Amino acid sequence: MKPYNVVINFESGTLDPGKRIIRKVSDVKNMFYDTQAAEELIQKGDPMVYEVIYADVPEEQGHLGHCTTIIYPGKIGNEYFLTKGHYHEKLSTAEIYFCLRGQGRLIMESTDGDCEVLEMFPGSASYIPPNWSHRTMNVGKELLVFYCIFPADAGHDYATIEEQGYPKLVVEIDGKVTVIDNPKRKNK
16 A cells, blocks of 8 residues: 545545445434434434545554544434444554534543543544543534544444443533433443
């Protein structure tokens, strides 16, 4: 492999060249607390929730995977649009999220059960340590765009999050971004 450039548009979040993955409400409906509200949105056109654009890097040890993530503004019930969330298959790997545009929250949970929520804003660089799952949500009225860097062979474990959920939810209450306990949280 030879060195190369990708071009990141800080406004739109596009990464070129890159492979785009699109997630609509129907792809993530089980990640939300209010699955009935999700089903209603699907019936009204199944809007896009987020997309990820990956640089073409071998998923092998020694390489650094990188991508942009674009989360659209919106809510299902009072819960903000969010990514699926995942652990790395190689739990000993870390990741960095660098926010380029918008306002968001990054919720993380360690394999020991600790939970943290960080604010994301233009210029913030969030460090996700090894052994922590991570999910992001757009809490603003414009696109949330961030750039991610991770070991290319880290892998993604979405199933654990889909099965157990996160201990906290990020919702809007009285017009404010609020973190609450997840009443559906399944025990580990």
